[in-house]
Amino acid sequence: MGEAGQLLRRAEIVAYWLAVAPLTARLPASFAYGVACWRGDQCFRYWSAKRAEVVHGLREVLGEELGEEAVQRVARDVFRSVSCQVIDVMRLRGRAEPLEKLVEVRGREHLDAALAGGKGAILCSAHFGSYVSAFSLLHASGLPLTTIGRWWWNYRPGESLAVRRFWDVVYARRMLRHRQRPNIEPWPGRVQVAAQAAAALRGNEVVTICSDAAPLDTDLTRTIDVPFLGHRARLLPGVVTLARLTGAPVLMAFVHRLPDYRHQVLEISPPVPMDGDTATAFGRCVTAMDGAIRASPAEWDFWFEPDDLASLGLLQDARHPRYCDELAGRALTG
């Protein structure tokens, strides 16, 4: 993509986040999500570099079980999903009622029962679907909830102040309205992260963690190899260690979009057994993530992030360097 193309892409993203999505999110849901799907289709059609990355990742990781026709269809749906997630964020206004009425929560009783134990609860998920907005809904429904996760624009060296400010305004601020505590952000040098999470759990709060996060270079010695999406992946079993040290139960949570694109279902599992060695216990979490992604592959954010697929060990190389704009994908994956 040439320089002009990149500029155009950035302008479209800024316009979508700042104007189009906030406005359409106030209109009837069928229209708003229809616009989002249309925008996703246009991005799929005209953003050829990102489309190539998504298709490449899908072929390499799930190609054997999907087939070429399905790969193309799923790739288009990836773009639709990413676009719809922006509408979800915009519908978190107020006490999140506009989004709440579109999301059915299943298994809430498991979470309530876990919290009755008094040691908090860990919601383990993946970068899958509108997970960030779904967590916001849970907090808005009365659960004290804090998220462990990195907001990339805070850490990427050389990122301009304008970009940081932009994502803080359009994204982070909306999220933090529906959190008990500030985001807990793991990053080299921030050794207090797990202890901060433990403090929240000690207060009988809910802490969320996405266990499919690509490990940083400094974390590689702590990863373990696990079967994931038909490959061996390098993942961090931090959720298991946190659960064992705090006694908090781990529940899996995945939100997936229904075929009409506007309704979603958030499913919360019963507590995952944490017995056995770390690899065994963590393997149960990974199996759940694997199942959710295979059931609805278009909703996994990492198809947009070939570097993360490579860091996980799922892709030999990203092949398609980031010659295209990084803004859209990164912002949506949080």
Next chain:
Amino acid sequence: MPLLSRCCPGHDANRVTGKRGAGTELEAVINDFISRELVQDRALLPLGNTTSLLDTGVLDSLSLLRLVVFIQERFGIVVDDVDLVPENFDTVNVICACLRSWDGKASGRAGGHG
């Protein structure tokens, strides 16, 4: 009575709280736990009380949590969120100084209510 002393039965309270001599009892307990449970690189052993646990990579996020849990279970001291900063856990000596400070605050609060 300070929590540190109550959790180290039979020990000289003054020695533990550092009011006399070097206060080596507490340092020994903390050093022993870190050496046994957290140090991966055996070349760092024996661990000095002034060795930086952050610069040497002994403490990462999860190992700090293990240390915090140990402190809570062994001494009954719950580390406040505001005290969960890397600077408070840089060396064994720093950790012990903080523990004495936190213990003093906790004892003060307990005394105030009691």
